[in-house]
Amino acid sequence: xxxxxxxxxxxxxxxxxxxxxxxxxxxxxxxxxxxxxxxxxxxxxxxxxxxxxxxxxxxxxxxxxxxxxxxxxxxxxxxxxxxxxxxxxxxxxxxxxxxxxxxxxxxxxxxxxxxxxxxxxxxxxxxxxxxxxxxxxxxxxxxxxxxxxxxxxxxxxxxxxxxxxxxxxxxxxxxxxxxxxxxxxxxxxxxxxxxxxxxxxxxxxxxxxxxxxxxxxxxxxxxxxxxxxxxxxxxxxxxxxxxxxxx
Amino acid sequence: xxxxxxxxxxxxxxxxxxxxxxxxxxxxxxxxxxxxxxxxxxxxxxxxxxxxxxxxxxxxxxxxxxxxxxxxxxxxxxxxxxxxxxxxxxxxxxxxxxxxxxxxxxxxxxxxxxxxxxxxxxxxxxxxxxxxxxxxxxxxxxxxxxxxxxxxxxxxxxxxxxxxxxxxxxxxxxxxxxxxxxxxxxxxxxxxxxxxxxxxxxxxxxxxxxxxxxxxxxxxxxxxxxxxxxxxxxxxxxxxxxxxxxx
Numbered sequence: 321x322x323x324x325x326x327x328x329x330x331x332x333x334x335x336x337x338x339x340x341x342x343x344x345x346x347x348x349x350x351x352x353x354x355x356x357x358x359x360x361x362x363x364x365x366x367x368x369x370x371x372x373x374x375x376x377x378x379x380x381x382x383x384x385x386x387x388x389x390x391x392x393x394x395x396x397x398x399x400x401x402x403x404x405x406x407x408x409x410x411x412x413x414x415x416x417x418x419x420x421x422x423x424x425x426x427x428x429x430x431x432x433x434x435x436x437x438x439x440x441x442x443x444x445x446x447x448x449x450x451x452x453x454x455x456x457x458x459x460x461x462x463x464x465x466x467x468x469x470x471x472x473x474x475x476x477x478x479x480x481x482x483x484x485x486x487x488x489x490x491x492x493x494x495x496x497x498x499x500x501x502x503x504x505x506x507x508x509x510x511x512x513x514x515x516x517x518x519x520x521x522x523x524x525x526x527x528x529x530x531x532x533x534x535x536x537x538x539x540x541x542x543x544x545x546x547x548x549x550x551x552x553x554x555x556x557x558x559x560x561x562x563x564x565x566x567x
Numbered sequence: 568x569x570x571x572x573x574x575x576x577x578x579x580x581x582x583x584x585x586x587x588x589x590x591x592x593x594x595x596x597x598x599x600x601x602x603x604x605x606x607x608x609x610x611x612x613x614x615x616x617x618x619x620x621x622x623x624x625x626x627x628x629x630x631x632x633x634x635x636x637x638x639x640x641x642x643x644x645x646x647x648x649x650x651x652x653x654x655x656x657x658x659x660x661x662x663x664x665x666x667x668x669x670x671x672x673x674x675x676x677x678x679x680x681x682x683x684x685x686x687x688x689x690x691x692x693x694x695x696x697x698x699x700x701x702x703x704x705x706x707x708x709x710x711x712x713x714x715x716x717x718x719x720x721x722x723x724x725x726x727x728x729x730x731x732x733x734x735x736x737x738x739x740x741x742x743x744x745x746x747x748x749x750x751x752x753x754x755x756x757x758x759x760x761x762x763x764x765x766x767x768x769x770x771x772x773x774x775x776x777x778x779x780x781x782x783x784x785x786x787x788x789x790x791x792x793x794x795x796x797x798x799x800x801x802x803x804x805x806x807x808x809x810x811x812x813x814x
Contacts, residue, residue: 334692381693405690413692443652445581445660446628446697446808561693 324392328420331356331370331401333385335412338449338558342378352376352385352412359407360389363396371426373565374433377517379557381450384415384564388426426565432494434510434564437523437555441503451504452523452559458530460500466529466536467496469543470522477546479522480515481554489515489546496522508563521548523555573637575671578603578617578648579663580632585696585805586658589625599623599632599659606654607636610643618673620812621680624764626804628697631662631811635673673812679741681757681811684770684802688750698751699770699806705777707747713776713783714743716790717769724793726769727762728801736762736793743769755810768795770802 401414440451648661
């Protein structure tokens, strides 16, 4: 008996998280996964489950989110991204389709994820949903210095939401970079995996460094404490973007 | 009898026009002028009328809108922009206050206004309220060539909404510049005055040039026809920004 061919679809998505209750399907709530799987079901006429590279929380945006799904059906339309964009609301856009070998998995095969977090030094009307306005001065040099303590493989339990279900807390931090302009401060951060709220707790902690509440070496102590209560506040979600997934 | 001193306040504003019915006060509708004058009345405890450099239509944004108002009252608060921002909704922000000589008038004294218009080559979720997605290819070189016919002083009646109340249609066009990146096409345009919907009709006409519906020299004929029906469609407001007012 011949096996049916298996098509493995990889999609790259952009979305504005402002009006979503995060990525993951939840009954009665508008989620990105829910909207995407609904569009797929309309087109493929079968329920499909997608694997995502990085689940994002309520209010978090993505520029290069990646997902895959497998089915024995070829695409029912010549241009799947365009057909999906015709069904999806305007705050989620399918940017790219790639056909993959059947063993590709968007989450398991991802080598690292890159996020950025945008701080605005001034209140802004244009793009206010895409940056966190921090009204006090920040010393970026101190934030850079403190960030170096997080590079490499560490147990990041101190920078993880307490209600996480993660089986372990290890993460290999590859890049933490701060860029400052007259109006903005941007963090770019890349690691093999991120724990729940990890970027936002790092941002909150670095803000406390930048305003002089914490000295840079204290970040090392916070990391080693493995206690969430040692780190600072969780920065709000609307400044955070999943930028890119590396395979 | 001594005259009361007259304070002349100049404010620079940024706003996201998405949820406003344009600049000008209209009974029962949310307008930028209405919100700003309301905030001033709360603080100064007297009704104040503001003069604006460039009225913007429904859905049009501003990064550097300028207004002035005069009163015999000194500011009742130490930081007027911050106090106003505390009263205003988040889609309008007072960026700067300057105290001016009593004869300064935001509209009459403006030498020129600069707008930009943002086209997106791809559908975007992030910032979809700040760019007009045009899905077909555009030949920017042709748009540049056609734009040159508009430079200088002309009667721009062909590029003006028919229901305008403008007393005359002359405008001195100082700058029309097109920039193209992989994802976007940006028009920067500066003139001493703009007629109603003028930038958006110019953009619509240039899109027709860019897609090959019009040859560049036809823009000269359209201009000289002085007929709105000769020009193309009015591009939508959400790609348009009042960038700067020159004094």
